[in-house]
Amino acid sequence: QQQVKQSPQSLIVQKGGISIINCAYENTAFDYFPWYQQFPGKGPALLIAIRPDVSEKKEGRFTISFNKSAKQFSLHIMDSQPGDSATYFCAATFGNEKLTFGTGTRLTIIP
Amino acid sequence: NAGVMQNPRHLVRRRGQEARLRCSPMKGHSHVYWYRQLPEEGLKFMVYLQKENIIDESGMPKERFSAEFPKEGPSILRIQQVVRGDSAAYFCASSSRTTNYGYTFGSGTRLTVV
Numbered sequence: 001q002q003q004v005k006q007s008p009q010s011l012i013v014q015k016g017g018i019s020i021i022n023c024a025y026e027n028t029a030f031d032y033f034p035w036y037q038q039f040p041g042k043g044p045a046l047l048i049a050i051r052p053d054v055s056e057k058k059e060g061r062f063t064i065s066f067n068k069s070a071k072q073f074s075l076h077i078m079d080s081q082p083g084d085s086a087t088y089f090c091a092a093t094f095g096n097e098k099l100t101f102g103t104g105t106r107l108t109i110i111p
Numbered sequence: 112n113a114g115v116m117q118n119p120r121h122l123v124r125r126r127g128q129e130a131r132l133r134c135s136p137m138k139g140h141s142h143v144y145w146y147r148q149l150p151e152e153g154l155k156f157m158v159y160l161q162k163e164n165i166i167d168e169s170g171m172p173k174e175r176f177s178a179e180f181p182k183e184g185p186s187i188l189r190i191q192q193v194v195r196g197d198s199a200a201y202f203c204a205s206s207s208r209t210t211n212y213g214y215t216f217g218s219g220t221r222l223t224v225v
Contacts (some may be wrong), residue, residue, distance in 0.1 A: 044216050098167060101154045
């Protein structure tokens with residue numbers, strides 16, 4: 001019930017394209033859904049987050065789409081750039097408690 | 112830099128030795144979380160502490176692992192009698208109840224057991 005499933009495991013996108021990463025959760029008590037970006041040798045850094053009372057949140061080139069009935073949420077990166085190449089993790093939590101992470105997506109942006 | 116500070120960044124231990132990982136939370140943060148990341152895997156929750164209290168240790172292995180967050184000083188994750196399978200990156204995050212959901216991660220400690 002605590003799982004967060006993430007796909008794909010790896011993703012290659014051409015520069016300027018749209019990168020899409022999907023996550024699904026089971027626990028309906030989750031009320032906060034962040035996305036983290038991690039570069040090699042670094043800790044995860046918060047990218048963008050959403051609460052279940054909205055269906056979409058946009059910050060610059062990054063958008064979260066949230067489907068509460070399907071228990072799914074996704075990250076869209078518009079106009080993908082080589083600097084976006086990193087590992088992305090979705091996560092979910094209830095209250096201010098522990099984060100449950102997806103297994104990660106290694107994104108590579110090619111010229 | 113008032114971020115989450117972890118040290119050491121890299122730690123090499125022989126099998127059977129003890130490993131001590133330190134985490135100083137962001138200023139004003141009184142909640143600390145430890146996560147473990149195995150190579151090519153996601154982060155797994157280990158333990159959640161507040162000052163002088165363990166709130167949730169459901170992700171901690173039952174043996175050899177312990178954590179503390181004393182009134183003064185950093186949080187410590189202690190691994191006794193390390194084995195090769197303990198080799199991983201260990202990340203600490205901190206948050207404050209007054210900035211709800213505001214997790215900030217440190218850069219991690221990479222433990223290698225030889």
